[in-house]
Amino acid sequence: MFRSNKVVLFILINVVIMSLSACTLGQNEQPTATPPDVNAVQTTAAGTAQVELTNIAAAALATSTLTATSAVTNTPAQSVTDTPAQAATATFSPGELTWTPTATALTIGGTDIASLTGTPTITPLPTSPGVIGGPVCKNARFDGDITVPDDTQFHPWDKFSKAWSVRNTGTCTWDQGFYFAAISGPPSMTAHPYYFKFKKDFVPAGQAVNIYIDMYAPGDPGEYVAHWHMFDDSGKPFGGDFTVVIKVVK
Numbered sequence: 001m002f003r004s005n006k007v008v009l010f011i012l013i014n015v016v017i018m019s020l021s022a023c024t025l026g027q028n029e030q031p032t033a034t035p036p037d038v039n040a041v042q043t044t045a046a047g048t049a050q051v052e053l054t055n056i057a058a059a060a061l062a063t064s065t066l067t068a069t070s071a072v073t074n075t076p077a078q079s080v081t082d083t084p085a086q087a088a089t090a091t092f093s094p095g096e097l098t099w100t101p102t103a104t105a106l107t108i109g110g111t112d113i114a115s116l117t118g119t120p121t122i123t124p125l126p127t128s129p130g131v132i133g134g135p136v137c138k139n140a141r142f143d144g145d146i147t148v149p150d151d152t153q154f155h156p157w158d159k160f161s162k163a164w165s166v167r168n169t170g171t172c173t174w175d176q177g178f179y180f181a182a183i184s185g186p187p188s189m190t191a192h193p194y195y196f197k198f199k200k201d202f203v204p205a206g207q208a209v210n211i212y213i214d215m216y217a218p219g220d221p222g223e224y225v226a227h228w229h230m231f232d233d234s235g236k237p238f239g240g241d242f243t244v245v246i247k248v249v250k
Contacts, residue, residue, distance in 0.1 A: 139170035140230040140239025146210050150245040154217035157188075162215055162244045166230065167208040169239075174203040177233025180211050180242075185226025188216035189244060213244075221248045 146163035154160060168174055174196050182190030194211045196202060203209045218224055226244045229237040 135171050137170050137172040138230075138232055138238040139168070141167045141169045142240050142242055143167045143208050147212075148244060148246065150243075151223075151247055152245075153247045153249050155250070156217060156219045156221070156248055158217040160215055160217065160246075161212050162189075163210050163212040164228075164242050165208050166203075166211055166242065168203045168205050171205050173205060174209075174230070175199075175233075176202075178203075179231050180213075180228060181231055182226055182228045183237065185244075186218045186224050188218055189224060189226040189246075190228075191215070215244070217246060217248050219248075221250055223247050 143165035146165055148160055148162045152160075166180065176196060176198075179193050179195045181193035184190070192214055194213060201209075213228070215226075224246055228242040228244070230239045231237050
């Protein structure tokens with residue numbers, strides 16, 4: 001019985017096998033699977049990754065905003081302050097002009113002509129603060145020659161009238177006692193001072209006066225110079241120097 005069971009089992013198995021074989025008749029043969037190429041897969045994956053990374057980087061660059069990492073600070077140069085120098089205060093030291101006249105006598109054509117000559121000296125006065133050229137009580141300025149300009153020619157003993165324009169640049173009036181006289185020069189060109197005797201002759205501050213002095217040319221050919229000055233009512237000279245310059249020719 002055991003042997004017959006084995007036979008039956010064998011027959012059943014063959015029947016099943018034949019049934020399965022009959023089911024697959026007429027079907028195409030299935031292709032045999034080819035194992036994948038690992039190197040090719042890695043190469044393809046690397047290429048795909050590189051393309052994706054490139055696309056991502058381009059997109060990020062297009063949408064990104066440039067941000068400055070540091071700002072440049074412009075520090076202006078330190079300004080220079082120009083402080084003007086303090087104005088200097090000048091000290092004006094006027095001098096006192098002293099003149100000691102020497103009387104001489106000159107006879108022309110039987111006429112005696114008095115003349116005063118001398119050498120002026122300057123004595124410094126006490127210093128006082130002020131501006132150089134500032135106003136003083138007594139001062140005089142040469143404003144021009146009215147007659148006999150410098151180097152005018154004369155013959156020996158010619159008579160002429162010299163005139164200057166003299167301006168009172170002080171603050172005091174030239175009144176009675178003031179006069180205009182020579183301090184040096186040939187006797188014939190230093191005579192006859194001009195006196196401010198009358199009220200009509202007074203010269204207020206700032207005004208000018210024309211002073212005429214009669215003179216004679218010396219008797220010898222040559223060039224001659226005489227110096228004249230203003231004097232106050234105390235006999236002290238002041239102001240500028242007034243000259244007469246002539247040439248005597250034969």
